[in-house]
Amino acid sequence: xxxxxxxxxxxxxxxxxxxxxxxxxxxxxxxxxxxxxxxxxxxxxxxxxxxxxxxxxxxxxxxxxxxxxxxxxxxxxxxxxxxxxxxxxxxxxxxxxxxxxxxxxxxxxxxxxxxxxxxxxxxxxxxxxxxxxxxxxxxxxxxxxxxxxxxxxxxxxxxxxxxxxxxxxxxxxxxxxxxxxxxxxxxxxxxxxxxxxxxxxxxxxxxxxxxxxxxxxxxxxxxxxxxxxxxxxxxxxxxxxxxxx
Amino acid sequence: xxxxxxxxxxxxxxxxxxxxxxxxxxxxxxxxxxxxxxxxxxxxxxxxxxxxxxxxxxxxxxxxxxxxxxxxxxxxxxxxxxxxxxxxxxxxxxxxxxxxxxxxxxxxxxxxxxxxxxxxxxxxxxxxxxxxxxxxxxxxxxxxxxxxxxxxxxxxxxxxxxxxxxxxxxxxxxxxxxxxxxxxxxxxxxxxxxxxxxxxxxxxxxxxxxxxxxxxxxxxxxxxxxxxxxxxxxxxxxxxxxxxx
Amino acid sequence: xxxxxxxxxxxxxxxxxxxxxxxxxxxxxxxxxxxxxxxxxxxxxxxxxxxxxxxxxxxxxxxxxxxxxxxxxxxxxxxxxxxxxxxxxxxxxxxxxxxxxxxxxxxxxxxxxxxxxxxxxxxxxxxxxxxxxxxxxxxxxxxxxxxxxxxxxxxxxxxxxxxxxxxxxxxxxxxxxxxxxxxxxxxxxxxxxxxxxxxxxxxxxxxxxxxxxxxxxxxxxxxxxxxxxxxxxxxxxxxxxxxxx
Numbered sequence: 001x002x003x004x005x006x007x008x009x010x011x012x013x014x015x016x017x018x019x020x021x022x023x024x025x026x027x028x029x030x031x032x033x034x035x036x037x038x039x040x041x042x043x044x045x046x047x048x049x050x051x052x053x054x055x056x057x058x059x060x061x062x063x064x065x066x067x068x069x070x071x072x073x074x075x076x077x078x079x080x081x082x083x084x085x086x087x088x089x090x091x092x093x094x095x096x097x098x099x100x101x102x103x104x105x106x107x108x109x110x111x112x113x114x115x116x117x118x119x120x121x122x123x124x125x126x127x128x129x130x131x132x133x134x135x136x137x138x139x140x141x142x143x144x145x146x147x148x149x150x151x152x153x154x155x156x157x158x159x160x161x162x163x164x165x166x167x168x169x170x171x172x173x174x175x176x177x178x179x180x181x182x183x184x185x186x187x188x189x190x191x192x193x194x195x196x197x198x199x200x201x202x203x204x205x206x207x208x209x210x211x212x213x214x215x216x217x218x219x220x221x222x223x224x225x226x227x228x229x230x231x232x233x234x235x236x237x238x239x240x241x242x243x244x245x
Numbered sequence: 246x247x248x249x250x251x252x253x254x255x256x257x258x259x260x261x262x263x264x265x266x267x268x269x270x271x272x273x274x275x276x277x278x279x280x281x282x283x284x285x286x287x288x289x290x291x292x293x294x295x296x297x298x299x300x301x302x303x304x305x306x307x308x309x310x311x312x313x314x315x316x317x318x319x320x321x322x323x324x325x326x327x328x329x330x331x332x333x334x335x336x337x338x339x340x341x342x343x344x345x346x347x348x349x350x351x352x353x354x355x356x357x358x359x360x361x362x363x364x365x366x367x368x369x370x371x372x373x374x375x376x377x378x379x380x381x382x383x384x385x386x387x388x389x390x391x392x393x394x395x396x397x398x399x400x401x402x403x404x405x406x407x408x409x410x411x412x413x414x415x416x417x418x419x420x421x422x423x424x425x426x427x428x429x430x431x432x433x434x435x436x437x438x439x440x441x442x443x444x445x446x447x448x449x450x451x452x453x454x455x456x457x458x459x460x461x462x463x464x465x466x467x468x469x470x471x472x473x474x475x476x477x478x479x480x481x482x483x484x485x486x487x488x489x490x
Numbered sequence: 491x492x493x494x495x496x497x498x499x500x501x502x503x504x505x506x507x508x509x510x511x512x513x514x515x516x517x518x519x520x521x522x523x524x525x526x527x528x529x530x531x532x533x534x535x536x537x538x539x540x541x542x543x544x545x546x547x548x549x550x551x552x553x554x555x556x557x558x559x560x561x562x563x564x565x566x567x568x569x570x571x572x573x574x575x576x577x578x579x580x581x582x583x584x585x586x587x588x589x590x591x592x593x594x595x596x597x598x599x600x601x602x603x604x605x606x607x608x609x610x611x612x613x614x615x616x617x618x619x620x621x622x623x624x625x626x627x628x629x630x631x632x633x634x635x636x637x638x639x640x641x642x643x644x645x646x647x648x649x650x651x652x653x654x655x656x657x658x659x660x661x662x663x664x665x666x667x668x669x670x671x672x673x674x675x676x677x678x679x680x681x682x683x684x685x686x687x688x689x690x691x692x693x694x695x696x697x698x699x700x701x702x703x704x705x706x707x708x709x710x711x712x713x714x715x716x717x718x719x720x721x722x723x724x725x726x727x728x729x730x731x732x733x734x735x
Contacts, residue, residue: 072391072414075388075391076388078387079384079387079388101388102384103381103384103418103419103420103424104384104385104388104416104417104418105416105417105418105419106388106392106414106415106416106417107414107415107416107417108413108414109413109414136593139569139592139593139594140594142568142569143565143566143569143591143594143596146562146565147596168598168599169562169596169597169598169599170596170597171594171595171596171597172594172595172596172597173593173594173595174593174595175593179593317636317659320633320636321633323632324629324632324633346633347629348626348629348663348664348665348669349629349630349633349661349662349663350661350662350663350664351633351637351659351660351661351662352659352660352661352662353658353659354658354659
């Protein structure tokens with residue numbers, strides 16, 4: 001059973017985060033909220049999202065799996081103004097989702113969840129932890145996009161750095177410790193990532209003003225940020241690229 | 246003879262309404278104003294528009310037919326700011342239209358009206374009449390566009406409904422009597438329409454806050470609304486699609 | 491040697507003006523500022539731009555030639571907010587340009603200037619001189635673009651006129667003397683120009699509210715305007731088209 005009401009921007013944030021990696025996804029509904037875990041088709045990145053009951057205006061749920069076509073939800077969200085309340089109901093008999101905005105009701109078929117296994121989130125031991133303003137990351141990405149397809153993330157005991165190197169040009173964003181909200185790093189670590197994935201992930205962050213990053217040496221990065229004013233959280237994992245010498 | 250001055254938005258509204266159906270059109274100029282009747286090339290829809298002399302800042306006209314290339318008028322309108330006055334003069338010797346905005350003068354050749362017969366507006370007896378806020382119709386259309394190519398308009402004694410049904414999904418906009426400005430309907434009637442035509446017509450409404458609809462059972466819909474602050478009016482007729490069972 | 495700091499809009503104006511004609515260009519750096527001269531690949535137009543030392547927030551330069559890829563500069567400018575300061579340094583050892591915005595550093599290779607000769611700006615004796623508001627020119631261009639590929643510029647003792655003539659339509663912008671800031675013209679002169687070049691040049695003007703034009707009979711036009719609040723200037727030369735009768 002699942003019936004809920006939420007502000008359109010709460011759902012929009014959820015959909016933006018997940019759609020970065022997949023077009024269809026399984027919502028794991030429980031009494032306490034919604035959890036979503038998904039891996040992109042190329043198995044390069046993973047999202048692990050949770051949205052508490054308290055993030056909704058109204059919420060009633062029992063253990064249920066909903067197979068969601070993300071584009072359909074997005075179509076409904078486009079009808080809503082900021083702050084407008086959207087109702088969502090699971091019609092179990094017909095296995096449909098019923099969403100209402102204003103006087104409009106959209107009934108949508110659900111996707112079969114049979115083939116959607118829950119990915120196991122790996123427990124990574126990442127030695128460096130730091131917190132960066134989202135806007136700084138966005139600027140670094142914008143600057144890098146014309147230079148290379150990759151981006152190196154580097155944490156040292158006194159700074160965080162993003163470096164993009166092309167054949168003739170390079171871009172460097174260096175944030176010393178005093179421009180970071182947090183920096184916990186004993187020795188310098190560096191990993192290289194595909195810029196398109198990293199860019200899409202950072203662009204999907206809508207309300208969080210800062211992102212916590214966990215980094216290692218040639219290891220995946222784990223990025224964590226709040227959604228729904230802290231009543232939900234996202235963990236993104238992104239696999240590294242091997243650096244060619 | 247025809248010479249007039251009008252606010253750019255009055256001409257823009259006229260052009261938007263007519264361009265929904267045709268690229269070239271005949272303006273029937275008379276002493277009392279301008280009348281335009283046109284049928285789209287596929288003979289699915291008709292527009293019957295009139296703009297009184299009083300809608301213009303200045304107006305002098307005798308019985309004349311002007312063959313108008315709508316795109317050329319639109320190009321001139323793009324040069325004008327809101328509220329700016331546009332002059333229009335018919336140069337009878339050269340059969341050209343001369344339009345002025347600010348310090349710019351555009352002279353344009355007119356289209357031959359020989360092949361443009363005046364369509365006869367059918368006198369339909371449509372049992373249901375109702376008045377809906379334009380914005381509600383727009384929302385309903387936006388919601389329907391991803392679901393189906395058709396839209397059913399349904400009037401009952403206590404509500405107006407728009408329904409779009411696709412293979413897996415459906416959209417429903419239901420407005421009970423108290424959300425309608427007018428509802429005069431003895432028994433439920435329903436007709437199905439091509440969504441693209443209906444959508445283009447409603448999008449062409451710029452200033453009218455509500456639209457009066459006349460509906461029947463598997464019959465055309467007649468939509469009426471004001472232009473030029475009530476100093477002009479539009480009637481759109483749209484043919485129904487046969488509903489397959 | 492070259493090291494400078496400038497407001498982003500000063501550099502943007504410089505780049506906009508030059509990119510109208512070329513993708514790569516040579517900056518002639520001297521103690522007193524930067525000079526740029528360039529001819530477009532079709533040899534139809536020329537730009538002659540100078541930016542004084544005083545247009546920069548900080549400036550140190552010795553005679554140097556910098557081969558600039560305009561798109562790369564533009565990419566950096568997109569990262570800056572209005573009013574934000576951009577640093578530029580010439581790394582002579584590696585012949586690279588280093589630009590900084592906020593915490594971002596972009597290193598870019600320079601283009602080889604060996605093949606870039608300085609075009610000689612011809613000394614034209616143009617009998618008519620007038621000064622027009624940029625916005626009027628823009629309107630005239632907008633109005634003309636749908637009518638013809640050419641535009642005639644006409645100066646008479648009492649007005650300035652732009653005329654575009656197509657097969658069926660024409661556009662005319664006539665500015666009598668009292669709408670011009672300056673008009674020094676003994677007898678009527680007229681030259682025809684390619685509209686795309688003229689349009690791109692006028693669109694590249696960002697801060698100058700008026701443009702001084704020097705015109706002759708079937709002769710090039712020279713257009714002059716200020717950049718950087720008067721601390722720089724641009725001369726555009728555009729070759730005429732032969733008018734067919």
